[in-house]
Amino acid sequence: MNPHSVGEPSRSRQQNTVGEPSRSRHQNPVGETSRSRQQIRVRMAPSPTGFLHIGSARTALFNWLFARHHSGTFILRIDDTDAARSTDESMREIYDSLRWLGLDWDEGGEKGGPHAPYVQSERRDIYETHVQRLLESGHAYPCYCTQEELDAIRAHSRAEKQNRAYDGRCRHLTSVDKEHLAAKGRKPTVRIKMPDEPIRVVDIVLGTRDIDPGTLEDEVIVRSNGMPSYNLTSIIDDAEMQITHVIRGTEHLNNTPKQIAIANALGLNVPQFAHIPLVLDNTGRKLSKRHHGELVAVSRYREEGYLPEAMLNFVARLGWSFDDKQEIFSVEELIEKFDLARVGKSGSVFDIKKLDWLNTHYIGELDISARTDVVMPFWEKAGFDVAAEPRERLESIVTAVGERLTKLQDIIPQTGYFFTAPSEYEPKAVKKWWKKDALDILTALGAVLAAVEPFELETVESVIWQYTEEHNIKRVVAMQTLRIALTGTSFGPSLFDILVLLGRDEVLTRIQKAIQFLQ
Numbered sequence: 450m451n452p453h454s455v456g457e458p459s460r461s462r463q464q465n466t467v468g469e470p471s472r473s474r475h476q477n478p479v480g481e482t483s484r485s486r487q488q489i490r491v492r493m494a495p496s497p498t499g500f501l502h503i504g505s506a507r508t509a510l511f512n513w514l515f516a517r518h519h520s521g522t523f524i525l526r527i528d529d530t531d532a533a534r535s536t537d538e539s540m541r542e543i544y545d546s547l548r549w550l551g552l553d554w555d556e557g558g559e560k561g562g563p564h565a566p567y568v569q570s571e572r573r574d575i576y577e578t579h580v581q582r583l584l585e586s587g588h589a590y591p592c593y594c595t596q597e598e599l600d601a602i603r604a605h606s607r608a609e610k611q612n613r614a615y616d617g618r619c620r621h622l623t624s625v626d627k628e629h630l631a632a633k634g635r636k637p638t639v640r641i642k643m644p645d646e647p648i649r650v651v652d653i654v655l656g657t658r659d660i661d662p663g664t665l666e667d668e669v670i671v672r673s674n675g676m677p678s679y680n681l682t683s684i685i686d687d688a689e690m691q692i693t694h695v696i697r698g699t700e701h702l703n704n705t706p707k708q709i710a711i712a713n714a715l716g717l718n719v720p721q722f723a724h725i726p727l728v729l730d731n732t733g734r735k736l737s738k739r740h741h742g743e744l745v746a747v748s749r750y751r752e753e754g755y756l757p758e759a760m761l762n763f764v765a766r767l768g769w770s771f772d773d774k775q776e777i778f779s780v781e782e783l784i785e786k787f788d789l790a791r792v793g794k795s796g797s798v799f800d801i802k803k804l805d806w807l808n809t810h811y812i813g814e815l816d817i818s819a820r821t822d823v824v825m826p827f828w829e830k831a832g833f834d835v836a837a838e839p840r841e842r843l844e845s846i847v848t849a850v851g852e853r854l855t856k857l858q859d860i861i862p863q864t865g866y867f868f869t870a871p872s873e874y875e876p877k878a879v880k881k882w883w884k885k886d887a888l889d890i891l892t893a894l895g896a897v898l899a900a901v902e903p904f905e906l907e908t909v910e911s912v913i914w915q916y917t918e919e920h921n922i923k924r925v926v927a928m929q930t931l932r933i934a935l936t937g938t939s940f941g942p943s944l945f946d947i948l949v950l951l952g953r954d955e956v957l958t959r960i961q962k963a964i965q966f967l968q
């Protein structure tokens with residue numbers, strides 16, 4: 450079966466692109482044909498209508514990895530033709546999140562490049578020129594149907610079990626008809642004529658498919674308010690920006706044949722496609738802003754203290770695997786190993802436990818100085834006066850916390866008491882550990898710690914053990930009783946580290962406070 454070519458002038462070009470591709474193109478995921486041995490150019494094209502979604506970050510990452518692996522070009526285009534929903538704030542957040550992830554772009558928004566502007570709202574004249582050409586060549590036509598008429602046509606098509614909801618009736622309007630309708634004040638949309646023959650979609654992930662044109666109605670490419678549609682602007686820009694591969698989520702699968710039809714009608718080059726599977730939650734539902742809210746925002750993970758390395762590693766494995774075994778990949782390794790051939794066809798599950806595990810791993814990889822640097826903003830945000838603290842003490846606190854950080858924000862509950870005395874004692878901990886003898890234990894330990902010389906790890910530890918032995922008190926009881934007095938909670942780093950880091954004066958003050966509380 451031959452793919453349809455609407456535009457006569459495009460025939461030869463079309464055969465290079467969607468026409469019966471050579472065997473090797475099917476077999477080689479990069480499409481090593483003579484055409485694509487040219488520089489690889491890929492793009493990410495977010496719509497700035499909210500935060501950067503995990504799924505979009507994944508699209509960005511796969512494009513970026515593909516570009517970096519092949520020494521190609523990664524372009525960031527802003528799809529903001531939906532003026533009512535697009536905001537500058539969202540655009541900034543998208544730029545910010547991408548930069549935080551380290552996904553730098555070679556051309557595009559804020560950066561410029563040879564195909565500027567990269568923001569679609571600034572490219573309206575380009576789309577208008579193309580629409581004009583489509584109208585003149587007869588590949589597109591104005592449609593004057595009102596919404597009520599369209600609803601009636603749709604209902605009729607459904608009753609007749611037609612695949613196409615719109616029957617293309619405005620294809621046949623004469624110029625007199627059009628004048629008449631325009632005189633009535635009707636604002637037309639513009640529709641592209643769908644071809645009568647199958648449209649071939651070459652998809653590196655999903656394989657080649659021929660789409661039955663009977664399932665496609667004449668697509669609206671310009672709305673009655675003059676706004677060009679996503680399908681029109683997207684494929685025009687892909688061609689104008691010489692995109693070689695369109696890598697995007699399967700939610701756009703239905704758009705692809707429409708875009709190919711538009712490109713063919715305009716005689717434009719058609720890129721190769723790679724549709725990557727959906728990201729699902731653990732019940733198998735598509736991860737979406739609507740159902741999962743903030744959970745899908747990259748910025749949320751940044752705020753909670755996930756490291757970009759962990760996030761990238763995690764997102765890379767959403768739909769891509771190297772050998773089914775390896776889970777930890779540095780960025781360099783991802784660039785080296787990334788391959789569209791190993792992108793799966795089925796949805797991938799967003800498993801927060803795995804992200805936590807990766808984050809713990811990457812935090813653990815940082816030396817104490819680097820770890821102190823990354824937790825610093827979290828301390829500052831929580832209002833701790835870290836500027837007043839000697840760096841050495843801050844690093845010692847981080848050392849004491851050790852491997853206990855899953856997210857950087859965990860540093861707050863785990864270290865708050867190093868900066869300010871606890872204002873309350875956790876009721877559950879108090880109930881469990883502060884029994885009848887708590888007052889005696891704290892009074893005795895206060896005396897012991899007031900006298901010990903010097904106030905250091907070994908000496909402090911040894912006088913406390915000496916006390917528990919002489920008075921036949923379980924070590925854990927003495928430790929927890931003291932820990933609650935010092936920190937307000939029953940968990941955290943080693944008690945001896947805490948003692949030394951607080952220093953004798955602060956320890957004695959806090960013990961006194963706890964004694965008062967108990968009395």
Ligand code: GLU
Pocket residue numbers: 493494495496528683696697701
């Ligand atoms: N603006 C579209 C989106 O954010 C782009 C889709 C595409 O990559 O073509 O989903």
